[in-house]
Amino acid sequence: MTRRSQPLQSPARRAPTEVNAWILGSSIASLASAVHLICDAKVPASQIHIFESHSVAGDGMISTGNPVAGYDYRAGCMPTFSDSSMRRLLALVPSTTSSNKSLLEDIERFNVEKASQESPTTLVLTRGNYRLEILETKKFGVKLKDRIDLVSLMLKTEKCLGRKRIEELFDKRFFNNYCNTDEGNNRFSFQPWHSAAEFRRCLRGYLSDFRSLNTKKILDCTRYNNYESIVVPIVQFLQNQGVDFRFCHRVTDIETHSASGVESVSAIHTVQNGLEGVIKVCPTDLVIVSIGSITSGSSSGTNRSSPPPSSMEPEIALDENWSLWLNLGTKNPKFGNPYNFCTHARGSRLETFTVTLKGAEFFDRFFQLTDNRLGLGTLVSFKRSHWMISLCIPHQPFFSDQPNDVHVFWGYSLLPSHEGNFVKKPMILCSGEEIMTELLWHLDFPMEPILNNSITVPCVMPRMSASLLPRTITDRPSVIPENMTNLALVGQFVEIEDATAVSMDYGVRGVQVALNRLMCIEGPPVIRRGLHAAFSPFWR
Incomplete structure (x- = not known):
């Protein structure tokens, strides 16, 4: 046993x-x-x-922070991806804004009132030969060999996998083609050196929903920060x-x-x-x-x-x-x-940053670029970023004390020890201003006046992905x-x-x-174990 x-x-x-x-x-x-x-x-x-x-x-x-000195958003799970157990918890907690309503109902009502009929999506941006391009993430096409390798991994036992890393089962091309540009990495932050057993669990739990992982769920979009x-x-x-x-x-x-x-x-x-x-x-x-x-x-x-x-x-x-x-x-x-x-901080370290902006120029340019309206909670990743930067553009205001003329967004890097594309130093050695400079270069936005009107607070989190080791x-x-x-x-x-x-x-x-x-309370919802549904996205 x-x-x-x-x-x-x-x-x-x-x-x-x-x-x-x-x-x-x-x-x-x-x-x-x-x-x-x-x-x-x-x-x-x-x-x-x-x-x-x-x-x-x-x-x-x-x-912590404020609109003058800049906010520092400590994301407890990046990005948040909540499921049935979390929903059950929030259904037990009363709303702080509506009588006879639960916190879950409050969040759901906010989404109905504020969110667009078009669901927020994950976007992947890349610098092409002449302009910034948006890659389509909804089309998840996997080559036959990779399909077979993924199915093979899902059929293995965890005892068989042991301490194996993902990179021991999939080559670098697999990560470059799929994980570094598609929903799986954006949502779960897996890297080649992470646990193959944990990657297997993630595939078995979410692969049948893989086409919709780029769509943020209701519990990802709250009135303010988490x-x-x-x-x-x-x-x-x-x-x-x-x-x-x-x-x-x-x-x-x-x-x-x-x-x-x-x-x-x-x-x-x-x-x-x-x-x-x-x-x-x-x-x-x-x-x-x-x-x-x-x-x-x-x-x-x-x-x-x-x-x-x-x-x-x-x-x-x-x-x-x-x-x-x-x-x-x-x-x-x-x-x-x-x-x-x-x-093992080298394998679990991530870096986050929170940007506090005075004025609307950055957001105006961003939504013109991506054709998304304010408040969708869009997740944006940069395919060619050496730091592997992703941004989250949340509903505004993101903080309850945030003035109307201040905007806030946050982001994170999966490879903060690497040298930047434009700023030639590791991200962990960069000031907030240098991180914002790198970001503006990727977006092809003018440095000024955005840089002068922004405060960026970086935060190194040495164990952020430790559970994936x-x-x-x-x-x-x-x-x-x-x-x-x-x-x-x-x-x-x-x-x-x-x-x-x-x-x-x-x-x-x-x-x-x-x-x-x-205490003999009701147990958690049953975890989906069937593999037939998980295979279907590969053959459509």
């Missing part, structure tokens, strides 16, 4: 009123845990405790319900107790303002730990300076999500191998580790059979798996 199919050794169903839930971290997965405990498991909100080392909730998704439109309403709901948020508390370790072949968490060690504390945990309590963090170690620069060099180090700024997992991993291999994911089945722990009775692990680095970790939905699905087994 593999680790991921181990049966749960737990006591009889817990009485909700006798449960104290200790949630470590305030990621989307952690916040989802609290929502489901209140709404589905009926645990009293006052008995749910969330530890967060910062003074606000959000685990790396918190955006932090203000999703995280803040969830936090407000939990606070209004009476959840015990313990800010500025860092969890350093957890103790366990073994008896009769099973193991339970017995204590949680914390630090607040330099003072150590120990919280006793009963066997009937729950401990939910968000392990790892894709935003850990992120560091921003300015319009005039690049992010600090320290952000390039492989072990820089491991936050408590990593340090706690590292402690657990050294105690027992059933908790996985965090070193596989947190110390090569791995074996033992590197990621089970949601409920073997023989644990009151511990659940959640986030992008746990093992959920058949699910793909490319989206925010993965962390929420893990929560639903955990509470289904620990």
Whole structure:
């Protein structure tokens, strides 16, 4: 029996009123845990405790800045690609703007009111011989050999694939022809050195929808940025319900107790303002730990300076999500191998940037170029960009305090260590102004007055695609580790059979798996496994 199919050794169903839930971290997965405990498991909100080392909730998704100094948008998952588990979560959270409506209904209504009948698309731009050209991404044509190779990959087992990289199964031509210009890479950020097993899961889960992946879904288009439109309403709901948020508390370790072949968490060690504390945990309590963090170690620069060099180090700024997992991993291999994911920054590093514009010239030129109207949330990629830049042009205003004469968009680079096409230096060494200069060159826009009226804030994210790194089945722990009775692990680095970790939905699905087994709530939606539908796009 593999680790991921181990049966749960737990006591009889817990009485909700006798449960104290200790949630470590305030990621989307952690916040989802609290929502489901209140709404589905009926645990009293006052008995749910969330530890967060910062003074606000959000685990790396918190955006900063203002219209004068420039905004810094910390994208928690780029681009957001939400699915059924996330929809179920948002349906439980009340809207902050409409009574008797859920947050999901609020987002859906906004899309009906503001979005065009024409769905936002993914565009690929390339500099031709004489002008900038738009490539058609809806036509996904794959050669016979590549079809066979893709089908062969989908039929392999993960045990067979092991730590193999995608580049070991597909040649460079495959990536140049399809992944570097089409929807799969734009939506999921796969690179040749990433996990073939994770690529397989993504293909099996989404290939039947591949023709529509260039169309952004409803949950991708919110009124404001994801932090203000999703995280803040969830936090407000939990606070209004009476959840015990313990800010500025860092969890350093957890103790366990073994008896009769099973193991339970017995204590949680914390630090607040330099003072150590120990919280006793009963066997009937729950401990939910968000392990790892894709935003850990992120560091921003300015319009005039690049992010600090320290952000390039492989072990820089491991936050408590990593340090706690590292402690657990050294105690027992059933908790996985965090070193596989947190110390390979060269393979997981991305760089994002947020552009704050005074005036409308850039947006006017952009929409004239692409024939799209403002607010569609279009994703734009540049085929010949050495940095592999993609842009997201969101609905305006993107921030709630954004004035009418200020426009904001954001983007990211998959290859920030490469030298630019026009700016002859690696992106990670560039100031925001230099990044904007490179972008304007690709768009063939005049440098002035756009450059002078823009503030670009770059941000290096050393572990942004860490969940896509090569791995074996033992590197990621089970949601409920073997023989644990009151511990659940959640986030992008746990093992959920058949699910793909490319989206925010993965962390929420893990929560639903955990509470289904620990509190008998409804489990997550079934994952599509059939291959017949996945093959059809290749033969049309």
